[in-house]
Amino acid sequence: MTIATITIHQPRRLIVGAGTIGEVGSWAGDAARTLVVATPFTAGFVDRLRLPGTVTVFDAIPGEPDIAIFDAAIEAARRTNPDLVVGVGGGSVLDVAKLVAALWNSDQTLSDVAGPNRVAGRSTRLAQVATTAGTGSEAGIRSLITDPGKGNKIAVESPHLIADLAVLDPELTFSLPPAVTAATGIDAMAHCVEAFTNRRAHPMIDDFARMGFRLVGRYLARAVRDGSDTEAREGLMLASYYGGVCLGPVNTAAGHAIAYPLGTLLHLPHGLANAIVFPHVLAFNQPAVPAKTAEVAEALGFGQELSQRDLLGSAHAFCAGLGVEMSLSAHGATEPDLRRYAEDAHAIRRLMDNNPRDMSVDDVFGIYKAAF
Ligand SMILES: [Fe+2]
Secondary structure, eight states: OOOOOOOOOOOSEEEETGGGGGHHHHHTTTEEEEEEOOTTTTGGGGGGGGOEEEEEEEOOSSSOOBHHEEEEEEEEHHHHOOSEEEEESHHHHHHHHHHHHHHHTSSSSSHHHHHHHHOOOSSSEEEEEEEEESSOGGGEEEEEEEEETEEEEEEEOOGGGSSSSEEEEEOGGGTSOHHHHHHHHHHHHHHHHHHEEEETTOHHHHHHHHHHHHHHHHHHHHHOOOOOOHHHHHHHHHHHHHHHHHHHTTTTOHHHHHHHHHHTSSSHHHHHHHHHHHHHHHHHHHSHHHHHHHHHHHHOOOOOOOOOOHHHHHHHHHHHTOOOOOGGGGTTTTTTTTHHHHHHHHHHHHHHOOOOSOOOOHHHHHHHHHHO
């Protein structure tokens, strides 16, 4: 069998290590006007960037950015006329920053660029500074914006969305609460595992995925216990980055499809939604990808040759043991909601078609019920 061809995009420059946020300023050189995209919380890191020139901060990014927030960020950029856009935050911020850098001075609208390879170009430099270890958005070429009218996500994918500079500074994640650390770490792992067990899996991406889920197995519990464990925090930032590399050429599968309605309709944070879904999809897929599932189970310390039921139990205990509330009803879901979630998730074919085992609407419904 020949190996499928693959194209991998990575940031032009990647800086990793404690305290490296301060290197953004010297990299920025003679930038006269910079727009920083942030949240009210991550705006507190802006001084540490040591940026030259005039710095404008747009800090209105919520947990799930939607079209209105994106439009507001574009307006802020048009007022700023930036030479440089810097995203400082988690996936929501970084996703908006990459689109703003490409589109603020373009004729294209968000709907013009939805889908793969429709962004015409980008003339503004882009630096991405991650402040969570989960999405890996700083690594990649994809951006997701919620369309509240349709209750789904607009996915834009383009090589023009890649960062000129990405910074992984573990000190920026020290203050993340344990619950956020746990959920975002599981999200990073889910990117790796869903790419690893994917129908479109590729040997090169498999090795990025292995690095990622092994780091999560080694470090996530440590970082949840002690938020300022620099070694554990740095390990998780790398895992998140590797997950981001996996997303570009291979992407996720059923796990993320099933998590999405929990974000768009139930308004759960993305990492939490994925943590709740993760054990169920891992176990569901085991018969289709037994050897790879066994590798994941070993990396997470679950033991060997587990039955589907024991695998589900171990993965559930892993997530719950990190402090994640794994019950959908505890998060406000009601049983009549589950059918709508299942239909919506099943309709996300761009991810569902990647899954190693076919899932019917009833299979998806069964997962929500099991997680209820
Ligand atoms: Fe994710």
